[in-house]
Amino acid sequence: xxxxxxxxxxxxxxxxxxxxxxxxxxxxxxxxxxxxxxxxxxxxxxxxxxxxxxxxxxxxxxxxxxxxxxxxxxxxxxxxxxxxxxxxxxxxxxxxxxxxxxxxxxxxxxxxxxxxxxxxxxxxxxxxxxxxxxxxxxxxxxxxxxxxxxxxxxxxxxxxxxxxxxxxxxxxxxxxxxxxxxxxxxxxxxxxxxxxxxxxxxxxxxxxxxxxxxxxxxxxxxxxxxxxxxxxxxxxxxxxxxxxxxxxxxxxxxxxxxxxxxxxxxxxxxxxxxxxxxxxxxxxxxxxxxxxxxxxxxxxxxxxxxxxxxxxxxxxxxxxxxxxxxxxxxxxxxxxxxxxxxxxxxxxxxxxxxxxxxxxxxxxxxxxxxxxxxxxxxxxx
Amino acid sequence: xxxxxxxxxxxxxxxxxxxxxxxxxxxxxxxxxxxxxxxxxxxxxxxxxxxxxxxxxxxxxxxxxxxxxxxxxxxxxxxxxxxxxxxxxxxxxxxxxxxxxxxxxxxxxxxxxxxxxxxxxxxxxxxxxxxxxxx
Numbered sequence: 001x002x003x004x005x006x007x008x009x010x011x012x013x014x015x016x017x018x019x020x021x022x023x024x025x026x027x028x029x030x031x032x033x034x035x036x037x038x039x040x041x042x043x044x045x046x047x048x049x050x051x052x053x054x055x056x057x058x059x060x061x062x063x064x065x066x067x068x069x070x071x072x073x074x075x076x077x078x079x080x081x082x083x084x085x086x087x088x089x090x091x092x093x094x095x096x097x098x099x100x101x102x103x104x105x106x107x108x109x110x111x112x113x114x115x116x117x118x119x120x121x122x123x124x125x126x127x128x129x130x131x132x133x134x135x136x137x138x139x140x141x142x143x144x145x146x147x148x149x150x151x152x153x154x155x156x157x158x159x160x161x162x163x164x165x166x167x168x169x170x171x172x173x174x175x176x177x178x179x180x181x182x183x184x185x186x187x188x189x190x191x192x193x194x195x196x197x198x199x200x201x202x203x204x205x206x207x208x209x210x211x212x213x214x215x216x217x218x219x220x221x222x223x224x225x226x227x228x229x230x231x232x233x234x235x236x237x238x239x240x241x242x243x244x245x246x247x248x249x250x251x252x253x254x255x256x257x258x259x260x261x262x263x264x265x266x267x268x269x270x271x272x273x274x275x276x277x278x279x280x281x282x283x284x285x286x287x288x289x290x291x292x293x294x295x296x297x298x299x300x301x302x303x304x305x306x307x308x309x310x311x312x313x314x315x316x317x318x319x320x321x322x323x324x325x326x327x328x329x330x331x332x333x334x335x336x337x338x339x340x341x342x343x344x345x346x347x348x349x350x351x352x353x354x355x356x357x358x359x360x361x362x363x364x365x366x367x368x369x370x371x372x373x374x375x376x377x378x379x380x381x
Numbered sequence: 382x383x384x385x386x387x388x389x390x391x392x393x394x395x396x397x398x399x400x401x402x403x404x405x406x407x408x409x410x411x412x413x414x415x416x417x418x419x420x421x422x423x424x425x426x427x428x429x430x431x432x433x434x435x436x437x438x439x440x441x442x443x444x445x446x447x448x449x450x451x452x453x454x455x456x457x458x459x460x461x462x463x464x465x466x467x468x469x470x471x472x473x474x475x476x477x478x479x480x481x482x483x484x485x486x487x488x489x490x491x492x493x494x495x496x497x498x499x500x501x502x503x504x505x506x507x508x509x510x511x512x513x514x515x516x
Contacts, residue, residue, distance in 0.1 A: 011449075011487055011488050023446050023447050023484075024448070029448035029449060209453070313468060347419060348451075348455060349418060349419050349420055349423025350420060350422035350423060350455050350458060352423045352425065353455070354422075355425075355469075356425075356427075356468070356469035362419070365418075365419065371425075371428055374428055374432045374435070375435040377387055377405070377414045378431075378434075378435035378436045378437035379436050
């Protein structure tokens with residue numbers, strides 16, 4: 001397997017981190033729960049920002065003072081006590097979420113834990129990563145400073161370039177034909193609506209796992225939050241120097257966020273077809289990655305029908321939700337019967353270890369054979 | 382005389398391919414046999430019991446580092462079973478002093494051999510298993 005040196009490197013690295021954190025508190029053993037923690041941080045800080053944010057580019061009813069997206073963000077940043085801290089948390093927790101997602105992805109890839117019976121997790125993970133990137137980008141549109149204007153115009157150009165569906169997508173994205181107040185409310189809807197659809201994606205991500213680890217231990221949460229706070233106070237958020245966007249402006253540069261806005265860098269420096277080729281090709285490549293390696297099919301576990309007592313121990317302990325307890329056939333002494341969904345079976349044998357009645361077997365490694373081998377080894381000599 | 386120890390081992394935990402002969406005997410220490418499993422979670426407490434009943438003087442259950450199981454939870458399961466926290470558990474009559482759990486990653490074979498030597502020294506100090514149990 002080509003990932004083997006990567007696995008060894010990962011384990012060497014983690015043995016070293018174990019010396020610092022101990023295996024119970026090693027953050028790399030909670031790699032999947034780290035972005036989940038930042039998701040809750042983002043939801044909470046986002047809720048606070050939402051309380052003051054006004055999704056318009058101008059407000060026809062405010063005669064004395066302009067109240068719009070930019071001035072509300074400015075108010076949050078410069079007037080509300082600790083508003084700049086909440087904004088900072090929201091910004092940097094987003095960046096941290098991308099970092100931890102990439103870490104999670106790299107680790108499952110390096111340790112060869114992304115294929116076969118884990119395919120649903122990998123594919124839904126690719127979708128979740130794309131969603132997080134898009135949500136992060138829409139967050140930058142909402143500020144309505146010069147950067148928002150550039151990003152909005154670049155996105156419109158990218159969508160228009162798509163054949164057949166381009167104009168439809170453009171109208172959907174702008175919520176009309178031009179940038180207007182409706183555009184801003186649409187951006188807010190995309191930003192928040194897609195964030196909630198992350199929860200649906202995560203449900204798919206977890207559905208084939210028994211007891212998914214979704215929360216790191218509190219000790220790690222404190223470290224994660226402290227890291228964010230350090231960055232928030234070391235690099236406080238400020239309003240972009242260009243000030244509020246006006247539809248007549250023609251800004252052509254902006255402060256870069258490499259975690260979310262890197263697609264715009266490609267867009268600015270390559271032709272539009274190349275941008276879409278990189279985006280669509282990259283996604284396709286990620287989705288194809290699990291099929292790149294061919295290994296022999298897993299020999300699924302088999303239930304011995306007349307021995308199964310329907311105790312559910314194997315179904316509880318099996319890690320990938322392959323065993324389902326069904327009503328036992330008529331005439332059985334028991335209420336339930338274990339059944340195996342072969343395409344979900346990993347061939348790990350945890351169900352064999354869970355069964356006290358010798359009622360489930362791996363076809364290529366029978367537990368009676370193993371027990372006999374152990375007895376023979378113990379008796380000889 | 383060295384004790385006879387059987388190690389029930391996850392094939393993804395410490396890599397002993399260079400330390401084991403074709404019969405599954407450890408080269409570095411006398412009288413230690415390795416039985417491999419796809420995951421330490423497959424090990425039944427009954428197997429530990431069978432080994433001790435058939436004449437082994439000690440059993441070492443070896444899995445990956447706790448928290449890093451390839452199949453997510455196998456090593457935690459067998460650990461909890463040996464400790465009696467998860468059914469099916471190890472029988473109360475089994476001598477706990479003769480069962481050892483070690484949790485090592487692929488890159489730690491040296492540490493495994495070290496642990497085996499310590500365990501054998503520990504077993505040698507125990508009173509011998511009664512002859513009738515050995516039959």
